[in-house]
Amino acid sequence: MSSPIQLQPDETFVLNVGPQHPATHGVLRVKMEMNGEYIVDAETVIGYIHRMHEKMGENKTYPQYLMNLSRMDYLGALGYSHGHVLVVEKAAGIEVPERAEYIRAIMVELNRVASHLFWFGAFVMDLGGFSPLMYALQDREYILDMLEAVTGSRLTYCYFRFGGLYNDIDDDFIDAARRFIPRMRKSLIKYDKLVTGNIIFRKRLEGNALLSKETCRKYGASSAVARGSGINFDVRKNEPYSVYPDFDFDVPVYHEGDSLARYMVRMEEMEQSLRIIEQGLDKLPDGPIMPKKKPKLIKPPAGDYYQAVETARGSFGVRLVSDGTKTPYRLKLRSPTYSNMHLFDESCRGMMIMDALAFMGSLDLVIPEIDR
């Protein structure tokens, strides 16, 4: 038997993770300087699927750009469209009927649950458990079927319009959503038994990749990454938009700052989303889904507008600078995963590579959204 190579403390090598599927979907490359199995330094390299979404925003008219937003984050597409339509409505002064806003909130929350379910499955699969992915995808399928019946597509929805929606929801959708909520609650208990309680899972994640509040603030992290480190910030609560002030829901916050805390925040967020959907269905008002007076050509007056929304991946902001023409002068998209990912470079130093990949999974990265 040959003895393992003894590495000197200053002897390092470069390990190239990617540029494909490291722990996520999309093309990300991580250049890791390793000492044995320990990471000395890491550098994330992005931009492999840069598609110039911001530039396209400047060249296309407002309605033409609608479908671009759902192509940024393919798992939680509706949240991104929501941010875009809200900022344009704010700029152009378009009134949205109440029913439309309620339906938007319900749809976004359903999409958030779907996104978290996929993250849950993929994250556990990164750690070596395959069955939870299958169970999570089965539950996600119910949501996708519901959304498909209303919006017409399964992943890259183009459902929100300036002032309202593409089409109304019907009784079938409401029945399906009402049936889905108790089923999903049952599933959450199942996941709790299968994964959260599992000793191997817990031992791997407890104390893994501790992120301090300061690190999260420094990098502008949001979503479960910040909330798992004790920062109680959720755009839906702190800067309320749409009809979220009407809903009664909690923001789960954990103070441990490890990967398990981030996991727990997301699992509890699913329950909170279900609560919002339930309340939304109960309170759903009747009425039109598009405003009566809607400008034919959208030309917001010159000015600077900003709107942040809480998507499945964190706070997403759209800054719109209009010069009064039919295309924006500048459209800046603040993507949450971009900030969340850059924590990785600094925080993974000194970690073992398996722990670093578990850490990366807990950040919930969607690469097209970073590159956009």
Place this chain on the structure above:
Amino acid sequence: MVTYFKDIYSGLVSLFIGMEVTFKEFFKPTVTVQYPYETLTMTERYRGHVELIENDEGKPNCIVCGLCQRACPSACITLAGVKPEGEKKKVLTKYILDFTRCSLCGSCVESCNFNALEFSKEYNLASTRREDFIFDLLQRLEDRNK
């Protein structure tokens, strides 16, 4: 020492609880569709590529106003028409959809004021040739009526 054994015990219990879940799932009915042998019917609102709508005489409703062409964000649509003598409306002579660029946003269908476009329910569209995705919608309409 006691905590060490307690840990082992609670750990083992947690594994058995997990196994109970997978064991129960094992006997649940299959939910997947065996794709090539079984297919799903698409929902009513499914958005496939666009298709022309015909009137009672089997001619397209389109009057060649060009609104769909202008609404399209990716310039997928090329259309042409002529105005026959003595007629009031234009007649469509060419409607080409470049599906390689289309992102199925539905702007064309929404912009149409003459009920001339609809979404098809087609989704089996795989091909290795680029030309297969340049659809001549007028030709497809004629083929449908044959």
